[in-house]
Amino acid sequence: MIMRIVVANALFAGLASAASAHAFLERASPSAGENLRASPARIVLHFSEALEASFSDVRVTDKNGRDMAAGPSLAYGTEMDLPLKTLLPGRYRVSWHAVSVDTHRTEGKYNFLVLP
């Protein structure tokens, strides 16, 4: 019986290698909780899966909720990119949502700090 389970699981694992899945955030710059000494020029997010550009977006806002984007966000492959205005010292919030190519949706939010 255990042999059958092993074979069935190997079959599933093989099929899984051909599929796509939820796009989880793998790294970001600036990253969650990061303290920066200077204003970043842009925010770049890297995901575990390729993204659907039309349904994926990232925003950066200041403590008053003002949008700090200097242009539209761009999603390509597994990355999302947003150019930023010059950020004054303070706390900023990053909010993103991503739709992978198989239409699964994920989202997240985090803060980073620009030091005086």
Add this chain to the structure above:
Amino acid sequence: MFCFSLRLRIAALAALAAFPQFAHAHGIVGARFFSATITSDDPFAADELALPTISLGNHEEDYEFEYTKSIVPRFSVSFGGGYVDSHPPGEARAAGWENLEITPTWQFVTDADGEFVVSAAFSVEIGGSGSAAVADRFTTFTPKLLFGKGFGDLPDSMALVRPFALTGVIGYAIPGTSTASRAIEWSGAFEYSLLYLQNNVRDVGLSNTLARLTPVVEYSFTSPTDAGGTTGTIDPGLIWSGQYVQFAAEAIIPVNRASGDTLGVRMQLHFYLDDIFPQSIGAPIFGSRP
């Protein structure tokens, strides 16, 4: 084949454009990903397969499975069962198949901002569907309420507590015979998501592999309402959640003598069918994926 797949993808994206709120799946609510727990039911109505779940300890080995199929978005039916080999000291060995258990689940609250989900379920353990040596001959009905809550809405001063999440299940087991006691069944899990810590609170430099680990403590208790005391276990362990599968291992610690006299271990391999087969058996039979 390629054209068919492309057409399905275009149709799915069109549905997404029309109904953008229909876009989450297994264990995800807002920014929170709940790992599938292995001792207690998780509160999500999603396409999943747990095969196998192996429990060793307390003079017994269990080999179990559970397959969950979404019928419409946020409504699923699961089928569970397994093989038991029991050999308590001083008693005759008993081995055979457990009864089949069927559980419809309706996920009726999903609050993305609050990372909060509530579901109602109704388990039916079909009496006589398993081996007479180990399974009851009567049917047991268990209505249940399930919830999951992430703590991501805590203030900045408590940021390191945000990765915590709590799940819980409370059910009332009603056996179809007067000779067995009714019982309150309560279980759940307290978990700390390293993925949530890394991505939503503070980048502590974990690798992508390590960040997918979730330390968890599960609990599972049965409190008979007619006679007898509460029995149960506390199960600390680790869950590793990949893109398509998760692995989990937990210790089984009986809370009192009536619950067992040895430590045990439980392990599970769990497949996220909605990720493996997003356009076929991993999608609801009717309607768009939730």
